[in-house]
Amino acid sequence: MIIEKLWELGLTDGESKAYISLCELGPSTVGPIVKKSKIAYANIYDVLRRLQEKGLVTHITKGKGKVFSSAPPEELKTLLKEKQDRLNNQTELVDNLIPEIEKLQGKHEPEQAEVFLGFKGLRAAYKKMLKDEKPKQELISIYDHKKAFDKAADEFFIEIDNAYNYLNFRVIADESFKKTSYAKKVTHPIKYTNKAIPSQIDIIGSKLIIISWQTPIMAVLITAKPLADSFKTYFEELWKESKE
Numbered sequence: 310m311i312i313e314k315l316w317e318l319g320l321t322d323g324e325s326k327a328y329i330s331l332c333e334l335g336p337s338t339v340g341p342i343v344k345k346s347k348i349a350y351a352n353i354y355d356v357l358r359r360l361q362e363k364g365l366v367t368h369i370t371k372g373k374g375k376v377f378s379s380a381p382p383e384e385l386k387t388l389l390k391e392k393q394d395r396l397n398n399q400t401e402l403v404d405n406l407i408p409e410i411e412k413l414q415g416k417h418e419p420e421q422a423e424v425f426l427g428f429k430g431l432r433a434a435y436k437k438m439l440k441d442e443k444p445k446q447e448l449i450s451i452y453d454h455k456k457a458f459d460k461a462a463d464e465f466f467i468e469i470d471n472a473y474n475y476l477n478f479r480v481i482a483d484e485s486f487k488k489t490s491y492a493k494k495v496t497h498p499i500k501y502t503n504k505a506i507p508s509q510i511d512i513i514g515s516k517l518i519i520i521s522w523q524t525p526i527m528a529v530l531i532t533a534k535p536l537a538d539s540f541k542t543y544f545e546e547l548w549k550e551s552k553e
Contacts, residue, residue: 311325311329312325312326312329315328315329318385318388318389318392319388319392320363321356321359323346323348323352323356324356324359324360324363324365326346326347326348327342327346327348327353327356327357327360327366328360328365328366328379329346330342330345330346331366331377331378331379332379332382333345335378336376336377336378337376337377337378338374338375338376338377339353339354339357339374339375339377342357342377357377363388364380364384364387364388365379365380365384365385365388366378366379366380367380421531421532421533422529422530422531422532423437423529423530424527424528424529425527425528425529425530426525426526426527426528427525427526428461428465428526430526430527430528431465431520431526431528432465434518434528434530435469435473435511435518437530438511438513438516438518438530439473439476439513442473442476442513442514444475444476445475445476445477446476446477446513446514447476447477447478447479447513448473448476448477448478448479448511448512448513449478449479449480449481449511449512449513449541449544450478450479450480450481450482450509450510450511450512451480451481451482451506451509451510451511451544451547452466452480452481452482452483452486452506452509453482453483453506453507453508453509453522460490462522463489463490463491464490464491466491467490467491467494467495470495470497476513477497478495478497478498479497479498479499479500479544479548480495480497480498480499480500481499481500481501481502481506481544481547481548481551482499482500482501482502482506483501483502483503483506484501484502484503486499486501487501498553499553500548500551500552500553501551501552501553502547502550502551502552504547504550508520508521509522510540512537512540512541512544514537515532515533515534515537516530516531516532516537517530517531517533517536517537517540518530518531519531
């Protein structure tokens with residue numbers, strides 16, 4: 310429908326109805342526009358004023374009243390360009406604002422623990438954990454595949470591997486992981502264990518993520534070097550015992 314397309318361009322419901330009515334009526338006074346668009350008389354002048362500001366409606370004074378006309382539909386392109394220009398300006402504003410906010414945040418000690426929910430939260434947790442890591446730094450994972458949402462979890466970690474392929478990965482997983490699409494696609498070292506894995510844990514530098522796959526998915530991002538080092542020691546001991 311035309312009205313829905315006008316909504317997507319940023320016109321309100323009232324603006325869309327008034328503009329379509331004028332297109333169908335041709336030059337018109339307020340009365341017929343109100344009748345056709347079903348916009349309240351008390352609101353119509355405000356709606357028409359906004360449409361004039363957008364360049365979609367013009368008027369002439371005739372006697373004591375005004376006659377309104379719809380502008381050529383090509384003016385919709387101008388409206389779209391203005392919308393795109395505003396978006397570009399906002400993008401530039403955000404790009405300039407990010408380093409300023411990061412400076413403010415840099416004045417404080419990093420939070421020791423943060424909780425993220427769902428796959429979107431999980432993605433944000435990994436992005437934050439790996440933001441400043443250098444190429445070839447090692448990310449080690451203990452992956453409890455039995456407790457994960459099989460296919461969705463596998464696709465998510467393939468995405469992580471591709472996004473951060475400049476890092477070195479090592480993974481320890483339970484035996485069921487061998488049959489997954491993830492295990493068949495990755496090239497980094499994977500070993501398997503029959504030991505119970507309490508939860509999924511990823512460690513890099515002084516940071517670690519602990520993931521619970523119960524609904525809702527929950528990830529806890531912890532920045533604590535002693536804890537990260539302790540899990541690294543556990544990983545290395547388990548790595549020696551595990552099989553390829």
